[in-house]
Amino acid sequence: MRRSDICIAAIAECFRGESDILCNPIGISPIIGGRLAKATFAPDVVMTDAVSVLAANTLPIGNQDAPRVIESYAPYRTIFDILWSGRRHVMMGATQIDQYGNQNIAAIGNFQRPKAQLLGLRGAPGNLINHRTSYWVPNHTKRSFVSNVDVVSGPGYDRMGEIGRPSNRYHDLYRVVSNLGVFDFDTPDNRMRLRSIHPGVEVSEIIENTDFEIVIPENLELSRLPSEAELEIINVIDPTELRYSEVQDA
Amino acid sequence: MGEAMADKVITEEDFIAELKSGMTIGVGGWGSRRKPMSLIMAIIRAGIQDLTIVSYGGPEIGLLSATGQLKKAIYGFVSLDSIPLEPHFRLARQTGKIEATEFDEGAFYLGLMAAAHRVPFYPTRAGLGSDMLEMNPELKLVESPYPDDSGEHEELVAIPAFDIDVSLIHMNRADQGGNGQFLGPDLFFDDLFAMAAKKTYMSCEKIVATENLLDEGSVHTLRIPRIFVNGVIEAPRGAHFTECPPDYGRDEDFQNLYAATAKDPDLWESFKSRYLEVDSHQEYLRMVDSREDGT
Numbered sequence: 001m002r003r004s005d006i007c008i009a010a011i012a013e014c015f016r017g018e019s020d021i022l023c024n025p026i027g028i029s030p031i032i033g034g035r036l037a038k039a040t041f042a043p044d045v046v047m048t049d050a051v052s053v054l055a056a057n058t059l060p061i062g063n064q065d066a067p068r069v070i071e072s073y074a075p076y077r078t079i080f081d082i083l084w085s086g087r088r089h090v091m092m093g094a095t096q097i098d099q100y101g102n103q104n105i106a107a108i109g110n111f112q113r114p115k116a117q118l119l120g121l122r123g124a125p126g127n128l129i130n131h132r133t134s135y136w137v138p139n140h141t142k143r144s145f146v147s148n149v150d151v152v153s154g155p156g157y158d159r160m161g162e163i164g165r166p167s168n169r170y171h172d173l174y175r176v177v178s179n180l181g182v183f184d185f186d187t188p189d190n191r192m193r194l195r196s197i198h199p200g201v202e203v204s205e206i207i208e209n210t211d212f213e214i215v216i217p218e219n220l221e222l223s224r225l226p227s228e229a230e231l232e233i234i235n236v237i238d239p240t241e242l243r244y245s246e247v248q249d250a
Numbered sequence: 251m252g253e254a255m256a257d258k259v260i261t262e263e264d265f266i267a268e269l270k271s272g273m274t275i276g277v278g279g280w281g282s283r284r285k286p287m288s289l290i291m292a293i294i295r296a297g298i299q300d301l302t303i304v305s306y307g308g309p310e311i312g313l314l315s316a317t318g319q320l321k322k323a324i325y326g327f328v329s330l331d332s333i334p335l336e337p338h339f340r341l342a343r344q345t346g347k348i349e350a351t352e353f354d355e356g357a358f359y360l361g362l363m364a365a366a367h368r369v370p371f372y373p374t375r376a377g378l379g380s381d382m383l384e385m386n387p388e389l390k391l392v393e394s395p396y397p398d399d400s401g402e403h404e405e406l407v408a409i410p411a412f413d414i415d416v417s418l419i420h421m422n423r424a425d426q427g428g429n430g431q432f433l434g435p436d437l438f439f440d441d442l443f444a445m446a447a448k449k450t451y452m453s454c455e456k457i458v459a460t461e462n463l464l465d466e467g468s469v470h471t472l473r474i475p476r477i478f479v480n481g482v483i484e485a486p487r488g489a490h491f492t493e494c495p496p497d498y499g500r501d502e503d504f505q506n507l508y509a510a511t512a513k514d515p516d517l518w519e520s521f522k523s524r525y526l527e528v529d530s531h532q533e534y535l536r537m538v539d540s541r542e543d544g545t
Binding site for chain 1: 325343
């Protein structure tokens with residue numbers, strides 16, 4: 001079993017139980033995982049074709065010519081309106097993420113004169129404070145799972161705690177999926193916890209590649225393997241195997 | 251019979267005569283999609299300085315920073331889509347060449363809408379808890395005058411109305427009166443850019459008679475009414491190298507060529523002399539089309 005396919009199933013699991021929301025994963029593995037969830041156990045989410053419509057059918061990634069069953073229109077302005085309505089679960093990338101889930105995709109170094117300009121805040125500030133958000137980090141190292149992020153694009157639980165109610169009432173930082181495991185914040189002080197470890201990964205590997213103290217539960221859960229039927233669907237969504245360039249096998 | 255509607259068709263020279271150094275210019279489109287590139291190239295040729303650009307940024311921000319004409323960028327992001335981060339913008343940020351005001355993407359929409367609706371701000375939660383407020387110390391909070399169910403008065407970020415002198419948008423079709431039509435998948439925020447600015451100039455692929463505006467698209471594609479447009483410039487392939495569907499897609503090869511110039515000053519100099527130091531949009535297109543046997 002390739003590690004990438006385990007990650008895709010773990011990403012799909014983030015959307016289990018969701019219905020009547022815009023499932024809006026961003027990036028290669030998140031899009032494949034989101035489309036897998038919609039094609040299997042989460043049929044009542046809607047997803048975009050990555051351009052401007054909501055497509056009811058299962059689309060192959062990156063193929064703009066694939067036939068689409070259009071169920072609604074969703075230009076960018078509508079995406080923001082849906083975002084503010086709260087009917088959305090986004091999965092974004094994170095160049096850096098810390099123990100409370102603060103995410104940085106904006107800049108390395110000082111924002112005023114960055115050492116490295118990254119993508120920018122993008123929609124992260126609005127996403128985090130309006131609806132459920134998850135993250136995908138394809139290379140789990142001390143450079144991505146950091147003790148302090150350089151810039152906070154998407155605020156984590158400590159920042160949201162400082163702001164307090166009522167402003168933080170829609171903040172719902174849900175899961176972080178990396179190439180090593182799945183993480184959540186279901187701890188008394190909302191520190192990041194290992195929720196499940198991917199088969200073939202040692203706990204020590206996670207600890208060594210994380211630059212903060214991560215909560216490890218006593219009884220370790222294993223991330224599940226995708227079923228044969230799921231692997232077939234993954235191949236339909238990603239026939240050119242883009243996913244294998246994003247996640248290396250051990 | 252009433253009078254005929256005003257003819258707002260102007261030349262590129264007429265358009266340039268309306269601009270001044272130091273202006274704040276709103277640019278429609280999104281990333282590397284349906285950008286009014288022929289108007290941006292005309293601004294580059296005219297050498298208008300100290301500009302502030304307000305946009306969902308694409309190559310207009312990168313090009314104007316590379317030519318040294320950009321003082322400040324106000325943006326939700328700056329991307330070439332197929333190249334996630336605009337390379338000349340990256341360079342300008344890392345060398346401290348330009349001032350930057352960066353908004354959450356949705357918050358940017360509200361600044362545009364506030365300007366369009368002539369209110370001083372629109373409130374949003376976006377920015378609370380993130381570094382957006384620290385990055386932009388001029389942003390203020392506002393307390394809701396209305397208590398919520400628990401009696402609390404919620405604090406929100408007040409996104410100020412953008413102060414835009416001139417907006418530039420590119421449409422697929424327009425009539426000579428200034429009614430604009432988009433035929434692609436997304437209008438983006440071009441109607442708000444047109445409403446938000448003191449004046450708006452619209453380039454288009456083709457000027458058609460008003461009675462022919464519905465030949466290629468439904469009434470829903472007529473989203474730029476002429477009351478918001480001061481001048482129309484016919485510019486076939488005016489969005490090149492950005493995409494302008496259904497008329498044409500993005501010129502990815504040319505975009506890659508442009509992107510490579512951010513890493514190589516010599517390449518930038520030859521790009522500049524070949525494509526920017528030309529006499530007209532027509533000559534630019536001739537250089538683009540002859541590039542295989544050119545440089």
